[in-house]
């Protein structure tokens with residue numbers, strides 16, 4: 378099926394049940410990969426915060442909303458005895474050098490059980506097979522059997538994974554209570570869920586919010602919330618996890634720099650210089666999607682850019698990490 382296009386010739390996923398409205402094309406994949414490198418910088422090159430024991434036999438990790446598969450690839454590389462799966466609404470672009478223990482599946486976490494996800498054959502996501510000598514793809518009988526035979530990759534719709542990871546799903550989940558309850562059911566006992574998401578309020582160097590009353594933040598967020606999205610999902614994840622039954626819930630925040638002014642470390646300066654314009658572009662898409670009157674949207678975009686791109690040191694979003702264990 379041909380990907381759906383809008384007038385700017387960008388392409389989008391084709392699941393009519395999902396509100397997710399960012400593109401799934403090459404420019405978006407480049408943005409996601411570049412973003413992933415800068416996120417890694419601000420987290421001191423660490424992705425996982427939960428104390429997963431990857432050496433337990435049959436460890437299975439799922440990266441929900443994997444995008445280009447960057448996190449799935451990294452976790453697969455760091456945990457070679459685990460099987461790592463990346464799930465997305467859209468096909469995952471192929472990459473060379475992927476390890477044999479990483480695989481991709483297509484599906485919607487919100488309304489499809491794992492038995493309905495479609496495995497993407499390795500030949501579509503790996504442009505070359507690396508390391509065929511040791512833990513080859515064939516070492517995961519589930520994967521090769523089901524891809525070959527067309528059977529479900531995950532026959533059980535519960536207690537299947539040891540770790541569920543998700544990052545930047547704020548625009549993709551329209552019922553966070555249900556999402557976190559589903560995570561609880563999908564995890565084996567003792568398994569961990571870890572959520573990384575954004576508080577996309579602009580804070581100043583004194584850590585005071587400076588955009589939370591701006592029309593360009595408030596109005597599109599309210600409209601998106603009416604449609605079911607939750608722009609406070611990053612902070613609310615801890616309470617939702619506890620309500621769903623998770624224990625040992627931990628929350629930690631990172632400052633995500635907007636602009637390179639005042640950053641002393643070159644990698645942090647590069648991160649800030651990347652994040653300010655690219656998040657302004659994402660915000661612009663959100664404003665244009667949720668504000669109907671074009672002139673009004675124009676004014677909001679201008680004011681938003683003035684704040685996001687202002688040459689003042691210390692402006693930042695917050696990136697919030699929350700993890701918890703299923704007892």
Ligand SMILES: C[S@@+](CC[C@H](N)C(=O)[O-])C[C@H]1O[C@@H](n2cnc3c(N)ncnc32)[C@H](O)[C@@H]1O
Nearest residue numbers: 397409442443444465466485486487544545549
């Ligand atoms: C902003 S991107 C983040 C990608 C990746 N997690 C990262 O950090 O680079 C969000 C991804 O989640 C996917 N997504 C959104 N809603 C989803 C859903 N309900 N089920 C599966 N994937 C979803 C989108 O297709 C997109 O690739």
